[in-house]
Amino acid sequence: MAEPTIWEPVPRSRTYELVLARIEEQILAGKLRVGDRLPPERELVELLGVSRAAIREALRVLEAQGVLRARVGTGPDSGSVIAAMPSAGLTQLLRLHIALANFPVKDVVEARAALERSSARLAADQATEADLARMAECLAHMDAPDVSREEFNDHDTRFHVAIAEAGGNRLVTDLTVAVRNAVRHTLLTAFHRMEDWEDERDRLRAEHHAIHDAIAVGDAERAGGLVEFHIRRFHHDVVRTVLQSSEGALAQSAVWDSPPRQQ
Amino acid sequence: MAEPTIWEPVPRSRTYELVLARIEEQILAGKLRVGDRLPPERELVELLGVSRAAIREALRVLEAQGVLRARVGTGPDSGSVIAAMPSAGLTQLLRLHIALANFPVKDVVEARAALERSSARLAADQATEADLARMAECLAHMDAPDVSREEFNDHDTRFHVAIAEAGGNRLVTDLTVAVRNAVRHTLLTAFHRMEDWEDERDRLRAEHHAIHDAIAVGDAERAGGLVEFHIRRFHHDVVRTVLQSSEGALAQSAVWDSPPRQQ
DNA sequence: GCCCATTGCTTGGTCAGACCAAACAAGAAA
DNA sequence: TTTCTTGTTTGGTCTGACCAAGCAATGGGC
Numbered sequence: 001m002a003e004p005t006i007w008e009p010v011p012r013s014r015t016y017e018l019v020l021a022r023i024e025e026q027i028l029a030g031k032l033r034v035g036d037r038l039p040p041e042r043e044l045v046e047l048l049g050v051s052r053a054a055i056r057e058a059l060r061v062l063e064a065q066g067v068l069r070a071r072v073g074t075g076p077d078s079g080s081v082i083a084a085m086p087s088a089g090l091t092q093l094l095r096l097h098i099a100l101a102n103f104p105v106k107d108v109v110e111a112r113a114a115l116e117r118s119s120a121r122l123a124a125d126q127a128t129e130a131d132l133a134r135m136a137e138c139l140a141h142m143d144a145p146d147v148s149r150e151e152f153n154d155h156d157t158r159f160h161v162a163i164a165e166a167g168g169n170r171l172v173t174d175l176t177v178a179v180r181n182a183v184r185h186t187l188l189t190a191f192h193r194m195e196d197w198e199d200e201r202d203r204l205r206a207e208h209h210a211i212h213d214a215i216a217v218g219d220a221e222r223a224g225g226l227v228e229f230h231i232r233r234f235h236h237d238v239v240r241t242v243l244q245s246s247e248g249a250l251a252q253s254a255v256w257d258s259p260p261r262q263q
Numbered sequence: 264m265a266e267p268t269i270w271e272p273v274p275r276s277r278t279y280e281l282v283l284a285r286i287e288e289q290i291l292a293g294k295l296r297v298g299d300r301l302p303p304e305r306e307l308v309e310l311l312g313v314s315r316a317a318i319r320e321a322l323r324v325l326e327a328q329g330v331l332r333a334r335v336g337t338g339p340d341s342g343s344v345i346a347a348m349p350s351a352g353l354t355q356l357l358r359l360h361i362a363l364a365n366f367p368v369k370d371v372v373e374a375r376a377a378l379e380r381s382s383a384r385l386a387a388d389q390a391t392e393a394d395l396a397r398m399a400e401c402l403a404h405m406d407a408p409d410v411s412r413e414e415f416n417d418h419d420t421r422f423h424v425a426i427a428e429a430g431g432n433r434l435v436t437d438l439t440v441a442v443r444n445a446v447r448h449t450l451l452t453a454f455h456r457m458e459d460w461e462d463e464r465d466r467l468r469a470e471h472h473a474i475h476d477a478i479a480v481g482d483a484e485r486a487g488g489l490v491e492f493h494i495r496r497f498h499h500d501v502v503r504t505v506l507q508s509s510e511g512a513l514a515q516s517a518v519w520d521s522p523p524r525q526q
Numbered sequence: 527g528c529c530c531a532t533t534g535c536t537t538g539g540t541c542a543g544a545c546c547a548a549a550c551a552a553g554a555a556a
Numbered sequence: 557t558t559t560c561t562t563g564t565t566t567g568g569t570c571t572g573a574c575c576a577a578g579c580a581a582t583g584g585g586c
Contacts, residue, residue, distance in 0.1 A: 014568065016323065028362045028448075040537060051570045053316060056538090057323045060279065064324040065356045067363070072538040073578030079537065086360045093328045093352055094434075099291045100330070102347045103434040110381060111434045118377035171357075171366040171374045175438065185291075277539065303566060314541045319567090335567040336549030342566065 015050050019058035022048065027067070027082070038068075038080040065089045090178035098182050108183055109235040113228045115176050116160060120211065120227040122167030124220035131166035135159055135212050142205060149191040152201065157184060159208060163215065163227070190238055200238060207233075278313050282321035285311065290330070290345070301331075301343040328352040350437040358445035371446055372498040376491045378439050379423060383474065383490040385430030387483035394429035398422055398475050405468060412454040415464065420447060422471060426478065426490070453501055463501060470496075 026032040039047060044055045059080055062068040066085035071078045097103055123131065138159035142152050157180050164173040194200055207230045214223035289295040302310060307318045322343055325331040329348035334341045360366055386394070401422035405415055420443055427436040457463055470493045477486035 015570095016568095024359065027359055030362070034363055034365075042537080053319075053569070053571095056316075057320055059538095060320045060323055061327040062359075064327065065359060067359050070538060071578085072536090072576075074536045075579055078578070082363070084360065084363050084365045086356065086365060089356055093349065093356065096287065096290055096325075096328060096330050097347065097349045099293070100297055100345070100347050102297075102349055107432045107434040110385070110432050111378075111438065114377045114381035114435065115374075118373060122373070169370045169373050171361075171370040171442075172377065174366075175374065179434075278541095279539095305566080316540070316542095322567095333567060334549085335547075335565090337565045338550055341549070 015054040016057035087174045091181045095182040117224040117228040119164040119167040120223040121220040124215045124223040127166040278317040279320035353441035354444045380487040380491040382427040382430040383486040384483040387478045387486040390429040
């Protein structure tokens with residue numbers, strides 16, 4: 001045993017995992033593409049020889065991953081269709097794991113710094129006028145004298161997303177969006193608890209404008225550096241000091257109650 | 264309507280989504296932590312007033328996201344337990360979406376460059392002797408004169424993962440692992456189709472050693488630059504030229520057949 | 527002949543109830 | 557005391573049923 005690998009418990013494959021594997025095969029082999037329709041659930045039951053429940057559990061997983069989109073009816077849009085909406089599933093996954101403290105805030109900041117530095121460099125190289133206009137619009141919203149913290153947070157997010165999209169890299173964009181959304185609530189909390197909100201707001205405005213300008217003149221090196229600094233500085237100055245020992249310490253009582261709905 | 268947002272179809276919440284939302288609430292509020300057990304499925308049925316199928320579909324999604332781990336029986340390990348295994352779910356999600364060509368190879372390379380550059384910098388700052396030893400072991404395997412392409416690919420992956428882990432950032436590590444695993448098959452294909460395999464192998468060996476040495480001496484700047492260059496160069500020299508018009512063009516026939524198992 | 531309401535089929539959404547097998551605990555037998 | 561048996565809890569799976577959303581074909585009314 002040269003490998004230090006743990007004795008992985010034998011993978012008791014459950015039925016839905018087998019179904020999942022079948023569908024994955026088709027996708028990985030390129031036989032199922034975006035827009036293709038899967039056979040109806042009842043037909044898959046016969047084809048794969050498993051119960052509808054197993055089929056449905058597999059489809060649910062794919063749906064949560066943004067790979068599938070299901071609609072009832074008989075139209076051309078009905079049934080289970082292969083889709084491509086990674087960000088929602090990514091966001092959900094990252095948000096839960098961040099909440100479970102698998103991913104400390106420090107780590108999230110590091111990841112954002114790496115990803116968004118890359119985005120900014122790409123954006124500086126290939127942002128179009130339209131891209132720059134969208135960024136400028138976000139800046140304008142954040143520059144409004146009476147901007148609320150919620151509005152600021154929203155347009156802050158959009159600004160960073162706009163940069164990622166201008167870079168033209170879909171994977172980096174989706175990862176950026178997912179990570180940013182996953183910490184959206186955390187950042188908003190930080191904004192609210194902040195004592196010197198107006199000072200910090202002005203500082204963020206200045207940094208955002210500098211980033212925009214660097215991208216506008218196509219200075220990739222500078223744009224990347226500014227974004228990286230922007231993210232790290234904000235975390236260092238604000239999140240870390242404001243967010244100490246916040247949530248998670250709530251009482252563990254009455255966790256399960258009030259059904260979401262009665263059939 | 265200042266927003267260019269598409270008319271999002273009304274979110275017809277399905278039952279399992281409501282169940283999912285309930286559980287998420289508890290996690291986001293910190294009331295459910297890693298190691299906690301959910302009530303048994305049959306109990307959740309009564310508590311939430313929905314069918315067991317709906318409960319199970321929600322649990323399936325969480326399980327696929329690496330948030331849950333289910334075991335039968337009555338022991339202390341049984342039932343549905345909140346877990347923390349993000350990489351598997353992340354890998355699965357990214358692999359499918361990469362296969363669906365939502366994420367072109369070029370984009371994946373860019374993401375890897377950004378993430379692994381960050382990893383390498385962190386590793387240079389804080390790698391322990393044990394970390395360096397693990398990397399060296401991977402290098403030794405790849406340096407073996409009779410190493411197969413499969414072995415090389417495997418230890419190549421491990422080497423990059425070891426760097427990420429040495430950096431101590433779990434989010435970046437998991438993203439790195441997920442992305443690397445998602446393209447594992449692609450890279451292996453590239454290795455096999457390569458004409459001047461031995462030359463490329465030697466080049467990779469040299470680059471790997473240089474990266475290891477830079478991390479060993481704590482030169483973060485150099486380590487990050489080398490890794491980024493390493494990834495970009497390999498893609499530029501090899502993957503792009505070798506992998507033109509490969510998979511995905513298979514015939515669409517006999518897609519559904521041979522049940523995985525009959526009950 | 528054209529338009530529109532009706533009818534029926536397909537499809538996912540949901541539920542109820544049943545049985546199986548794994549895993550453990552408690553008691554009975556050696 | 558040790559070992560075997562039995563029972564209970566829990567997830568895993570299947571069957572069969574019904575509902576509602578859409579669409580398509582039908583057919584009557586204009």
